[in-house]
Amino acid sequence: MVLTRRSSHLRSHAGEVSFPGGRLDRGEAPLEAALREAREEIGLNTSSVELIGWLTPLTTARSDALVHCVVGSFPGPGEGGLVLSPQVSEVDRVFFAPLSGLMGAGVFHEELWPAEPGAEGTQYRAVPFFDFAGEVIWGATGRLLVELLGRAVAARRRRRPVER
Helix, strand or coil: CEEEEECCCCCCCCCCEECCCCCCCCCCCHHHHHHHHHHHHHCCCHHHCEEEEECCCECCCCCCCCECCEEEECCCCCCCCCCCCCCCCCEEEEEECCHHHHCCCCCEEEEEEEEEEECCEEEEEEEEEEEECCEEEEHHHHHHHHHHHHHHHHHHHHHCCCCC
16 A cells, blocks of 8 residues: 655644545545545556545544545556655655555554543543554554455455365
């Protein structure tokens, strides 16, 4: 997967790790916005992107905006492979995280954070964290990764023959 560390001077989520993305332009569909943002933020040649599917839309604690996450496949880095050009006004770093690396020992942990107090006292919400490649991935990006990894593991189990 390709991830970015957002520029430290941005107004929101400065310095945080995220997937390429941003707001919808007027009249734009979520898929169009995802491809446009990937072109703008990391210089991805979106003509090579093959749509795989979508993750569950979510909101964040800081915003009630609905986040749509598009999952796609494209040629990765390596000899004759993907070359990315990050937009320095928005992105400090682009890095790749293989699913297997995110599932490695000691990479994932979860914390319980207080949510809005309710009639039954303080409620807590689980906040996922991934410590990977010198970066801490958390918040909405962490939640999306948890769902993506869960789906990948489930798909792998469905394909694996039953051993007796």
